[in-house]
Amino acid sequence: MSFSVLTAVRSFSSTSTMKMALKNVTVIGSGLMGSGIAQVAAQTGHNVTLVDVSEPILQKATASIKKSLERVAKKKYSDNASEGEKFVAESLKRLTTNTSAEASAKSADIVIEAIVENVKVKQDLFKALDKAAPSSTLFASNTSSLSITDIASATQRKDRFGGLHFFNPVPVMKLLEVIRTVDTSDDTYNKMMEFGKNLGKQTITCKDTPGFVVNRLLVPYMGEAMRMLERGDATAKDIDIAMKLGAGYPMGPFELMDYVGLDTTVFIMEGWHEKYPDNPLFEPSKLLKKLVSEGKLGKKSGEGIYKYD
């Protein structure tokens, strides 16, 4: 079993008997990230409502969460299949789905947003949620690249707003970046840090600065890999092999872009380029944009830089 899965499970056993300040969790967006966040929250004893725009999307997400929980259970309870089944069933029992974000926010201690990487769409969502949710509800965005301050500006609760930046795949990646803006209160920050620990994550804190820690380093690296490919310096396959075997990365940059989603990668690069046009690190890639315009979004759509079964 991986470290993070172990920590999450251990964390559940040690926190399940304690009172959790943020017990009722609403996750909005059930794609790659939202489904992972919802899964980890449910398997660590939180009551979770997962929201998306349609029932078929939510059904797909629930099926993928079940599969991922079974993967965790298979390792954790390798010698006790019935305990494993119980773990999956109990986690799923704590998970409900809904197509109304506003209705789902009414009983939430925290709302975590994981929808498309677009500031206006996120602001519109939070503006509506601000009216629907009790004043005690904390708001968090899982944005990869946008300013938490900009997103929070659509609400009247800037002190109860922060960034919770998870990593893909959420059930496996150990890190959670907790972002505090100049307006985030100590109480909100402390509760978010505690929440991260209850999820079994290692938390770090970062200011509200583009890309926080990880993406500020990772996205320019991906961008330079695209430029290498565009210049014809080496093939995508060879660049991936080079970074795996020469730098010890678990995936090469192209495998990683396909894994993250080429659409999300383009949103990040173009958003930063628009905001900081003179920074060469944020130069967007024409080839990447072309792939996205052809519907090649990466692993999630079956084709990106590589093809998938």
Ligand code: CAA
């Ligand atoms: N659910 C549950 N468990 C999962 C899982 C999932 N969705 N995906 C993988 N696992 C588990 C596997 O069961 C396996 O567990 P054990 O080691 O205990 O057997 C372990 O994770 C490794 O999985 P695999 O053997 O299937 O595959 P792998 O060894 O190739 O690892 C990987 C897969 C963990 C994804 C690895 O390739 C990796 O770490 N890649 C880099 C991922 C990364 O960099 N993510 C960050 C992206 S950037 C980001 O997220 C921020 C942003 O804003 C864009």
Ligand code: NAD
């Ligand atoms: P995704 O495309 O896999 O999923 C987004 C989901 O949000 C879709 O199911 C979509 O139907 C839903 N959605 C869109 N608008 C909605 C709305 N108004 N209400 C409810 N649901 C809505 O995207 P993703 O990769 O999960 O990324 C989500 C967020 O997480 C983005 O902000 C992204 O930057 C960030 N993020 C992504 C990664 C990654 O590796 N993909 C890692 C960390 C953070």
